[in-house]
Amino acid sequence: MSLKPNAKTVLEVKDLKTYFKTDAGIVKAVDGVSFTVHEGETLGIVGESGSGKSVTNLSVMRLISSPPGKIVGGEVLFEGQDILKLSETEMRSIRGDKISMIFQDPMTSLNPFLRISTQMVETIRLHNKDVSKKEALARSIEMLKLVGIPSPEKRIQSYPHQFSGGMRQRVMIAQALSCNAQVLVADEPTTALDVTIQAQILELIDKLSSQMGTAVILVTHDLGVVAGMCDVVCVMYAGRIVEKAITDDLYARPSHPYTEGLIKSVPRMDTANKNNRLFSIEGQPPNVIDLPPCCPFHPRCHKSMEVCRHAYPPIKDLGNGHEVACWLYAEEATRAKALQDAEQQEKV
Amino acid sequence: MTKYIVNRLLGIIPTLLIIITLSFFIVRVAPGGPFATERNLPEVVKRNIEAKYHMDEPMIQQYGRYMFDILRGDLGPSFKYKDYDVNYYIANSLPKSIVLGSWAMLIALVFGISAGIIAAVKQNTWIDYASMGIAVIGISVPLFVIAPVLQLIFAMKLQWLPTSGWYTTGEGYKTIILPAVSLSFAYFANIARLTRSSMLDTLRSDYIRTAKAKGMKNSTIIFKHAMKGAMLPVISYLGPAFAGIITGSIVVEQIFRVPGLGKFFVQSSFNRDYTLIVGVVIVYSLILVFMNFLVDIVYAQLDPRITYK
Numbered sequence: 302m303s304l305k306p307n308a309k310t311v312l313e314v315k316d317l318k319t320y321f322k323t324d325a326g327i328v329k330a331v332d333g334v335s336f337t338v339h340e341g342e343t344l345g346i347v348g349e350s351g352s353g354k355s356v357t358n359l360s361v362m363r364l365i366s367s368p369p370g371k372i373v374g375g376e377v378l379f380e381g382q383d384i385l386k387l388s389e390t391e392m393r394s395i396r397g398d399k400i401s402m403i404f405q406d407p408m409t410s411l412n413p414f415l416r417i418s419t420q421m422v423e424t425i426r427l428h429n430k431d432v433s434k435k436e437a438l439a440r441s442i443e444m445l446k447l448v449g450i451p452s453p454e455k456r457i458q459s460y461p462h463q464f465s466g467g468m469r470q471r472v473m474i475a476q477a478l479s480c481n482a483q484v485l486v487a488d489e490p491t492t493a494l495d496v497t498i499q500a501q502i503l504e505l506i507d508k509l510s511s512q513m514g515t516a517v518i519l520v521t522h523d524l525g526v527v528a529g530m531c532d533v534v535c536v537m538y539a540g541r542i543v544e545k546a547i548t549d550d551l552y553a554r555p556s557h558p559y560t561e562g563l564i565k566s567v568p569r570m571d572t573a574n575k576n577n578r579l580f581s582i583e584g585q586p587p588n589v590i591d592l593p594p595c596c597p598f599h600p601r602c603h604k605s606m607e608v609c610r611h612a613y614p615p616i617k618d619l620g621n622g623h624e625v626a627c628w629l630y631a632e633e634a635t636r637a638k639a640l641q642d643a644e645q646q647e648k649v
Numbered sequence: 650m651t652k653y654i655v656n657r658l659l660g661i662i663p664t665l666l667i668i669i670t671l672s673f674f675i676v677r678v679a680p681g682g683p684f685a686t687e688r689n690l691p692e693v694v695k696r697n698i699e700a701k702y703h704m705d706e707p708m709i710q711q712y713g714r715y716m717f718d719i720l721r722g723d724l725g726p727s728f729k730y731k732d733y734d735v736n737y738y739i740a741n742s743l744p745k746s747i748v749l750g751s752w753a754m755l756i757a758l759v760f761g762i763s764a765g766i767i768a769a770v771k772q773n774t775w776i777d778y779a780s781m782g783i784a785v786i787g788i789s790v791p792l793f794v795i796a797p798v799l800q801l802i803f804a805m806k807l808q809w810l811p812t813s814g815w816y817t818t819g820e821g822y823k824t825i826i827l828p829a830v831s832l833s834f835a836y837f838a839n840i841a842r843l844t845r846s847s848m849l850d851t852l853r854s855d856y857i858r859t860a861k862a863k864g865m866k867n868s869t870i871i872f873k874h875a876m877k878g879a880m881l882p883v884i885s886y887l888g889p890a891f892a893g894i895i896t897g898s899i900v901v902e903q904i905f906r907v908p909g910l911g912k913f914f915v916q917s918s919f920n921r922d923y924t925l926i927v928g929v930v931i932v933y934s935l936i937l938v939f940m941n942f943l944v945d946i947v948y949a950q951l952d953p954r955i956t957y958k
Contacts, residue, residue, distance in 0.1 A: 364861055396864035404862075409855035413954060414877040423873075424863045460953040476863070 308339035311483050311516045312361070312400070317375035319353075319360045322368060326590040330356040332540040333375070336533075338484060343510065343517040345531030345548070347524060347563070349586050353540040354520045355405075358486045361518075362402055363392050379484075398428035401477040405489040407469035411461035418457045421445075421476050428480045444475035448505055467498035471505065478509055485510060486518045491526070503530055524567050528552060536560050539587050539597035541613075546623040556625040558602045594643070596628065604629060608636045611643035653957035654946070661938050665931065669719065672930045673712055676923050683728035683921045702728065715927075724931070725924035729917075735928040738913060742897070743932060745815060746909035750895030752829040754887075757836035762883070764837075765844020769879075770871065772849060780841060787838025796831040796904045803827060813906040828905040832898055836890055843886055848879040877951050884951070888944035892937040896929075 319331040331353045338344050346354045359365050360372050363384065376383045384395060396402075404410045412420055421441035426432055432440075438457070445453035448471040461469055470490060477485055487506060491499035507530055510517045519530060527534050527548065534551050536544040536559065544557040555561045562582040584601040596602070599609035608628050617630040628636055684690065684698055699705045703714060718725055724735035764780040771777050804812040804827065814824045851857065852875055860874045897911025910929065917925035949955045 362862055364858065393864040393866065396862055398864060402862040404855060404859065406855060410859045412856040412860065412874050414952060415874070416953075423865075427864060462954045473859075 308342060310337055311340050311380065312338040312518075313376075313378040314357075314361065315376040315378065317357065317360055317377065318373045319356050319365060319370060320373050321370045323590070328590050329540050329592060330370075330589065331360060332589075334535075334537070334540070334542050335375075336535050336542065336545065338516045338518060340483075340516055341511065341514050342533065343507070343519055343531045345527040345534040346518065346520045346537055347522060347527055347534060348537035349522060351586055351589075352537040353589075354522075354537055355488050356540075357537070358402070358488050358518060358520055361486060362396055362400060364396075364402075394428065397424055397477075397482075398480045399482055400484040400486060401480065401482040402486040402488065403470070403473045403477050403490050406493045407466050407473055408493065410473055411469055413461050416458055416460055417441075417445075417464075417472055421457070421472075421479060424476050425479050440479060441475070444479045445472065447478075447509065448472070448475040449501075450475075466494055467502065470494060470498075470502050474502070474505060474509065478513060478515065481513060482515060484516045484518065486520075488520045489522070490519075491523075492521075499526075506530075524563060536563065539589050539592065541597070541626065542624075543598065543627070544623075544625045547621065550621060550623050554619075554623070556619060556623070556630065557598075557627045558604050558629075559598050562601075596626075606636070608640045608643075611647075612639040650949075650957060657942050657945070661935075661942070664938055665935060668934045669716070669927065669931060670712070672927050673715060673923075674708075676921070676926050677708065677711075679921075681921055683923060685921070702726070715924075719931075724928040727922055727925045729920040729922040729925070735924050738925065739910065739928055739932055742908055742910040742913065745907060746897035746911060747895045749825060749829055749832065749901075749907060749909060750891075750897070752825060753832035754836060754891055754894050756829060756833040757840055758887075760833075761837045761840025762844050762880075764841040765883075766848055766871065766879075768841070768845045769848035769852065770867075777845075781845065784838040784841045787834040788842075790834075792831060792835070792898065792900045793904070795834050796828070796901060799827050799831055800904070813904070815905075815907050824905075828901045828907055831904075832894065832901050836894060839886065839890070840883055843883050844879065847882045848875060851875045851879040854878070881948065881951060884944055884947050888940040889937060892933065892940045896933050896936060 314337070315335050317331055317334045318329070321328040321330055334353070334357055336344060336346075346357065348354050356365065356370075361377055363372070365372060372385060375385070377385050379395065379399065384392060387395070411417070418438060418441060421444070422434060422437040425437040425440055426434070429437075442453045442457055445457055450456055450468060450471055456464075461472070464472065474490075485506070490506065491502050494502060503526060506517060506519070509515070517530075519526070521527060531548050534546060534548050535542045536551075536557065538559050544551065544555070544560045551560065552564065555564050559582070562580070565580040566582060568579055582601055587597045587600070589597075594613055595611060596605070596609040596614050599605040602609065606628055614626045614628040615631060615635065616624050616626045618624050619630065628639075631639075682704075684695065690698075696705065703711055706714075715725065722736075724739070726734045727738065730738065764784070768777040768780045800812050803810045810827050811824050812827075815821075816824055848871075852871075857870060857875055860870045865874070896914070897907075897909035899911040899915045901907060902909045902911045910932070913925060913929050914933075916922075917929060945957075949957055
């Protein structure tokens with residue numbers, strides 16, 4: 302599934318499972334997530350807070366703190382190699398160089414004690430040992446210019462607190478792209494910024510990634526951002542991807558009731574109806590501790606059936622790579638069998 | 650910055666004046682006096698003594714005289730020790746306390762910071778529990794227990810070090826080891842605990858996650874990215890702690906026979922030795938105020954967000 306049929310696969314996540322051990326039980330924060338990122342493509346991951354978006358990305362970077370977290374299963378193939386099997390040293394040479402990451406809160410993501418120059422130069426020289434300090438500084442200044450920081454030669458000697466939030470996020474982007482990463486993981490890069498700055502930052506990520514051919518994984522809970530930026534979208538709910546499609550396709554025919562609800566709850570200018578309240582999905586996301594085998598969305602779903610309460614739905618391809626995990630699209634026979642199996646299991 | 654430093658140093662003067670004035674009057678307002686004894690002195694003798702020390706003058710005149718002497722650098726005669734004046738006692742004992750205290754602080758810093766960092770990095774492992782266990786012992790076991798135990802082991806049983814004394818020549822350095830180690834224990838414990846908790850906080854912060862995402866080695870992350878932030882609470886503890894440790898400790902001085910300043914703090918109060926009390930108070934507050942000033946300067950050097958105008 303890709304917009305460009307011949308695009309090379311850069312990153313492939315297969316059945317990734319990341320669990321956290323807590324006193325209350327095992328939290329299945331990410332439970333069988335699969336997606337593929339192609340060269341130059343932007344993949345969006347959307348979902349409510351706690352749906353496992355950030356954990357998915359931190360797992361791809363192998364930055365889950367263990368304990369309590371642990372990647373218990375699956376594969377993350379980067380250029381065909383499973384990076385979950387790499388040693389910590391090998392992994393370090395991928396982080397920041399091949400796959401780099403920008404974070405949600407630019408105010409706290411840069412080290413307040415070190416100059417921007419120190420932080421950027423160390424990133425470049427960490428992955429390119431033969432680059433001199435001077436060359437690295439020149440490259441950093443060039444990157445800052447690219448992300449639109451005025452008079453970068455002077456500003457690079459500043460400390461992070463001398464920059465505004467938007468400028469800091471620009472610095473983060475410059476730093477993340479300074480080693481020509483193949484994949485940029487952007488974990489809600491605009492959530493902490495105000496709306497006008499958000500648009501600028503997203504435009505910047507979009508422009509630079511297409512210029513440099515970087516694939517982007519964009520995590521967000523803002524469907525408007527997804528529509529504007531992403532080629533492919535994954536909708537996550539309770540640690541799983543419930544629907545995955547090319548962006549236009551997803552908006553044209555949202556198939557999972559959850560996606561439908563999400564899209565309906567975006568405030569719209571064109572169909573503004575002053576008498577109607579903004580649509581919202583009733584209820585709360587489920588507690589993912591010791592979740593029973595069922596569709597986790599069923600308590601909030603207005604189309605739920607008996608089978609939804611007893612078994613997790615299989616993934617169904619609706620054509621054109623549009624995949625959905627919902628019992629609505631399963632055949633009657635499959636549904637009946639799943640229900641029967643579940644009932645038998647419960648008896649045992 | 651220069652202007653700030655000058656201002657701060659000038660600010661020490663009024664602070665000291667207030668401290669001197671307060672302590673001058675407080676010790677005199679308290680009942681009793683340096684010449685009050687069980688047996689009442691004959692009226693004539695008492696009046697003679699008081700006249701010698703100008704205690705028959707009105708309080709305000711005594712204060713003026715005392716302040717004038719201080720401006721000339723004279724802390725006055727001791728009321729109890731008749732051989733020398735307060736200047737002499739402080740000048741003789743303070744350097745020894747500074748030497749002993751500095752060694753103790755150095756030991757506390759080196760071991761405290763290392764133990765704190767290792768405990769934080771290896772959180773919830775046996776190394777963490779072991780170093781924090783030692784730290785708890787350091788905080789909870791009093792000096793008058795630690796010191797004799799060290800004497801017993803290293804001086805009596807193993808005979809590696811002298812039990813006590815204070816020599817400055819030849820093998821003399823050996824006499825400083827046991828008192829310095831005993832004195833450092835509580836400070837080591839505090840520094841280790843502070844370092845551990847602030848290092849843990851720092852290692853959980855967002856910018857450390859960024860450094861990890863850049864692919865940096867753990868050791869680089871700790872020393873280049875986390876160290877500065879983690880040291881800030883330790884630095885602010887060090888100011889008052891250093892002032893305390895270099896002005897001596899009566900317990901260590903008694904047990905190891907160190908001729909330091911610490912005993913004067915206690916004895917001068919028992920003796921109602923007005924000038925000596927105010928003298929040691931001046932020394933201690935001068936050092937404390939100066940240490941706090943140093944802490945602020947170091948803070949600004951470590952944290953670029955702090956600027957002084």
